[in-house]
Amino acid sequence: MSEEKWEPKIVAFVCNWCTYTGADLAGTSRLKYPTNVKLIRVMCSGGIDPVFILKAFERGADGILVSGCHPNDCHYNAGNFHARRRWEFFDELLKFLGIEEGRLQFSWVSASEGKKFVDVVTKVTNDVKAMGQFKAYKDLNDEFTAKFPEPVLNEKEIIMSEEDAK
Amino acid sequence: MDDLRKYAAELLEKGEVAAVIGYQQVSEKRTKPIIAKTAEDCAKLVFNEYCLNNLAVYLTKARVKELRRVNGAVLKLAITAKPCDVHGIVALIQESQLKREDVTIISFNCAGVVKDFGMDFNGETLATKCVPCDTHKPLYSDMVFGEEKETPKVSDEVLAKIESIEKMSAAERFEYFKAEFDKCIKCYACRAACPLCYCQRCITDKTIPRWVESSAHSRGNFSWNVVRAFHLSGRCIGCGECERACPMDIPLSLLNRKMVIEAKEAYSYISGRSLETPTLVGSFDVKDSDELFM
Numbered sequence: 394m395s396e397e398k399w400e401p402k403i404v405a406f407v408c409n410w411c412t413y414t415g416a417d418l419a420g421t422s423r424l425k426y427p428t429n430v431k432l433i434r435v436m437c438s439g440g441i442d443p444v445f446i447l448k449a450f451e452r453g454a455d456g457i458l459v460s461g462c463h464p465n466d467c468h469y470n471a472g473n474f475h476a477r478r479r480w481e482f483f484d485e486l487l488k489f490l491g492i493e494e495g496r497l498q499f500s501w502v503s504a505s506e507g508k509k510f511v512d513v514v515t516k517v518t519n520d521v522k523a524m525g526q527f528k529a530y531k532d533l534n535d536e537f538t539a540k541f542p543e544p545v546l547n548e549k550e551i552i553m554s555e556e557d558a559k
Numbered sequence: 560m561d562d563l564r565k566y567a568a569e570l571l572e573k574g575e576v577a578a579v580i581g582y583q584q585v586s587e588k589r590t591k592p593i594i595a596k597t598a599e600d601c602a603k604l605v606f607n608e609y610c611l612n613n614l615a616v617y618l619t620k621a622r623v624k625e626l627r628r629v630n631g632a633v634l635k636l637a638i639t640a641k642p643c644d645v646h647g648i649v650a651l652i653q654e655s656q657l658k659r660e661d662v663t664i665i666s667f668n669c670a671g672v673v674k675d676f677g678m679d680f681n682g683e684t685l686a687t688k689c690v691p692c693d694t695h696k697p698l699y700s701d702m703v704f705g706e707e708k709e710t711p712k713v714s715d716e717v718l719a720k721i722e723s724i725e726k727m728s729a730a731e732r733f734e735y736f737k738a739e740f741d742k743c744i745k746c747y748a749c750r751a752a753c754p755l756c757y758c759q760r761c762i763t764d765k766t767i768p769r770w771v772e773s774s775a776h777s778r779g780n781f782s783w784n785v786v787r788a789f790h791l792s793g794r795c796i797g798c799g800e801c802e803r804a805c806p807m808d809i810p811l812s813l814l815n816r817k818m819v820i821e822a823k824e825a826y827s828y829i830s831g832r833s834l835e836t837p838t839l840v841g842s843f844d845v846k847d848s849d850e851l852f853m
Contacts, residue, residue: 443789444762444770447782464849474843477852478826482792482840484851485821486814489724490785491733500853513853529733537778 401455401521403430406445408438411462411503418507426511427518437461439472443483446497450530456496456521458513463501495520496527560605563704566665568601570637576663577627577634580617582610589676594626606639606705608672608680613798614638615647618657619757637663642697643688646796646831647754649699653838656757666697670708682711687812688799690715698832717816742807743780745773749787749801749811755794762786792818793839796831
């Protein structure tokens, strides 16, 4: 893949009640946003385990967005408050371990903020584009796949393959 | 030492406790854990600067919980704990793994322990966890033995190391930790030695899907060490048992200490200090910082 053609892979973990609905609104309002972002819908930002993030990096994500309801708006009352403390720690830990700032970003987007969703996704995409490919983790990955080849695609596990990237 | 042995034997005799978890001397500069169930066992109990193990780990193991059943009755367990180990017991009580009334804490005034068995106790061999320690008297206990002694004053190497790592660039930090984690052989000794790693089924043992690669390869090692450090952030009591148990000498205390500092700075919270406060990651405050979020 040549340098010019490289497009970042961005994974967005979004909560069902706010950000996913916000993204839906962006779509129905015919707003345009970068297609680099792949949405993964979860029921609550409090239900996003940090291993999801690590797995996404392992599978070749260049940037990750985690987004949920604004504080006090959580469908489950307190899910995002719990998430907020946890992400604070996780973000600090990743920074300490040498994962650049901006690879993992967080936002609150409500169901009515279709425009904000577009802005957030555009910002994350531009940030990651400026940073370039996530080489550090990619090297870990390449070494790993050379030793242990990827399993055959099956229904149980969704794998970001090279085909997706093209 | 005699009063400790006498007290422990009395507890057993009166039928108050099912067993006393303590230390016994193996050789001149080495101790090992003992679960004393008789007066003869109690005669072996010791406390000195070679009592390195954090015995709080035994309170979470299902096998040891069985000990409490004696002739159909369920009795208390007594444990001898350094003031820092008491933090572990407090953290377990905070996290509902244990009830305060189920455990008799026999503690000591402590001036620090050695880095490893077989060393003479002085400033140079003081364990790294003892350097920043501020609890030389137990915060919670049913009985305290030992005299108050001065702790040798030495510089804090771990803190200096953390500061030097923070000065590195992101890429350098990643390389540093990758090299350290590459040593990992996935023996999970860190998990077994940690009093707060008590999950019946660890996330690394879950196979569908396989969240953390089980092979001792850079990728699996990286995710395991990140997950371990994250699951302990805001909870780690800084006993340093993970690092001591590590056969490959990975500086795990760097990560743990970093997260302890983070919890202290952001939330003025130190794990295992108070039975009244809820745990940091198990609770929330509406007024928590929102800086991280767009």
